[in-house]
Amino acid sequence: MxxxxxxxxxxxxxxxxxxxxxxxxxxxxxxxxxxxxxxxxxxxxxxxxxYGQVENLFEEYFKEIMQNLKDSYLEPYKYAWTIHTQELNPATIRIFHHIEKYEEFYRIVFSKTAPLNYYYLLFDHLQQLLDEDMRLHGNDKIDTGMLSAYQANAILGLVIEWHRQDFKQTAEEMNKLLVELLKYITRP
Amino acid sequence: MxxxxxxxxxxxxxxxxxxxxxxxxxxxxxxxxxxxxxxxxxxxxxxxxxYGQVENLFEEYFKEIMQNLKDSYLEPYKYAWTIHTQELNPATIRIFHHIEKYEEFYRIVFSKTAPLNYYYLLFDHLQQLLDEDMRLHGNDKIDTGMLSAYQANAILGLVIEWHRQDFKQTAEEMNKLLVELLKYITRP
DNA sequence: TTTTTTAATGAACAACTGTATGATAAAATT
DNA sequence: AATTTTATCATACAGTTGTTCATTAAAAAA
Incomplete structure (x- = not known):
């Protein structure tokens, strides 16, 4: 016991x-x-x-935030998006709002001195969410693993750019920006 | 003097x-x-x-590699690619070969404990190369800044995945994979 | 060549690191 | 309630860190 x-x-x-x-x-x-x-x-x-080092203690905090990311994905929608429902899947729509909510935390995670490990951990969580969502609602003829990896990269790339611009845009604007970018890329 | x-x-x-x-x-x-x-x-x-810390010393090495990335881009082509000339621009084509060449270095840069700063520095260099290339050979009606940022993210995402899979693919295979991914994304 | 400038050195400093110890006390088990 | 287990504690250790300062010596300037 x-x-x-x-x-x-x-x-x-x-x-x-x-x-x-x-x-x-x-x-x-x-x-x-x-x-x-x-x-x-x-x-x-x-x-x-x-804990062996300060980072290990911080990782406990990290895990909490990741749990919240997952929870907020399972919650019913409550954000002010409207148009994007068909264009972005729920996991994508929510990631920007989640980051906005925990901005202080993500400022640490994306700071220059932060170890790359946090990026990897965040990537894994995000990819898993995207992958789950695809298998539930998406086309099941494609390799969801590879596609979710690619999409997670695209989103995280955008998030990093967001951080570098000091989070000056709102989460809603980031969603719109992503839709615009995807439109541009898929219709050359 | x-x-x-x-x-x-x-x-x-x-x-x-x-x-x-x-x-x-x-x-x-x-x-x-x-x-x-x-x-x-x-x-x-x-x-x-x-130097204030070991990392600052390492950054001198980093600058050398970045210079080489730029140099190899200016060099005449010498790699075994054939099909991708129309599909990928020169900067994109070369990045994978460059990383393959300096694999040891990039294993450090992408290791879990490496500070995110290296990622940012690498991103900046890559984006600059892509942007220069676009303005030389590309469509000048679009916002090259935003587009080069997005493309640099996509490529770096792929590189990170490459690193996580222990660089088991060849640079040539990575080029092909990128072409396949772009095909998939742009023709849904 | 001689003089001037300044980089490198050795030594010392308080503070932090990572580890190990036996003693203490708080919790779990009986 | 008494006993056993074990987490925390105070203390100590050698090694590293980051900084300062007077001394030495190498390089640049005259």
């Missing part, structure tokens, strides 16, 4: 809370283990029994 | 050489400043007067 030790839960919560506080002040790559432990009032050795 | 001090050149060369040696043994993110300086027989303080 393996029960989760309450001490572990408390320690992890303290560490996460400390990291969240620090992230509002400084960049992820400039936050030290010592700093987190001081703020969390947790022994430094204890940090190392759970 | 600002002349480049010979001592600086020698120091930088030693440091670079040491980094290159270490990169053959271990990952970039596990190489310490101390280690490089020990091997290069350069004082650690001297390292810090030129």
């Amino acid at each position: 393996k029960q989760l030790d309450l001490r572990i839960i408390k320690t992890k919560e303290s560490l996460k809370e400390a990291l969240m506080l620090l992230l509002k002040e400084k960049a992820l790559n400039s936050i030290s283990v010592t700093e987190i432990c001081r703020l969390a009032k947790v022994n430094r050795g204890t940090f190392y029994t759970h | 600002k002349q480049l001090d010979l001592r600086i050149i020698k120091t930088k060369e030693s440091l670079k050489e040491a980094l290159m040696l270490l990169l053959k043994e271990k990952a970039l993110n596990s190489i310490s400043v101390t280690e490089i300086c020990r091997l290069a027989k350069v004082n650690r303080g001297t390292f810090y007067t030129h």
Whole structure:
């Protein structure tokens, strides 16, 4: 009967809370283990029994956001899109709104110093969503795996451009832009 | 009359050489400043007067490869492609061969721990090449900036997938794959 | 060649890293 | 409630980091 030790839960919560506080002040790559432990009032050795480095702690936060991405996809629609229903599938439509909602988080994930791993993880989640959606509603004669990979790339490319332009567009505008681009590409 | 001090050149060369040696043994993110300086027989303080961190030293190597990417684009064709001349522009055709040539380098650049910054730098170079090519040979009624950004994303997405599959395809196969994908996308 | 400039050096510094220890106390098990 | 398990703790260690400073020596300028 393996029960989760309450001490572990408390320690992890303290560490996460400390990291969240620090992230509002400084960049992820400039936050030290010592700093987190001081703020969390947790022994430094204890940090190392759970996480090897600050990034591993951040990844727990990452997983939460990814779960939310998936959840928001399963939720009934509630955004202000209208025209794109036929042109974009639900997973695509929602990704921009999701990112808009967690802008602070994605500023970290797409910052210059962030490890490429976050990009890969995000890619995997997005591809999976697109792939599931295609198999449910799409043409089943095509290789959904390859196509979802290509589409995930296209969308993430657009998201990166969005980030580089400091998220100045709204999520709705990004959806429109994607539709325009697809129109241009598919009708040369 | 600002002349480049010979001592600086020698120091930088030693440091670079040491980094290159270490990169053959271990990952970039596990190489310490101390280690490089020990091997290069350069004082650690001297390292810090030129570079703030190991990544900055690596970026000099990065610039070299980017220069080569540009050079190889200006060179006359010498690869074994035939069919794609009408379907892909020269910059696109060459990128896969270039990456194949410097596979070792790109394994580092696309590794999970590599900072996203390398991706951004590579993107910028690629986009510039595509944009130049479009303005020379392409339709000048369209927004080449936006289009080159989209194309650079599509190609880099494919390259990332290539890396994740351990570069098992040849550069020529990657060109063919891109042509196939574009065909599929533009003829739905 | 001599003088001037300045890059490289060695040494020292506080702070952080990653790891290991036995002691303590909180939780789970009986 | 008593016992067992184990997470956390304080402490210590050698090694790395990033910085500073006076000294040395190599290069550039005169």
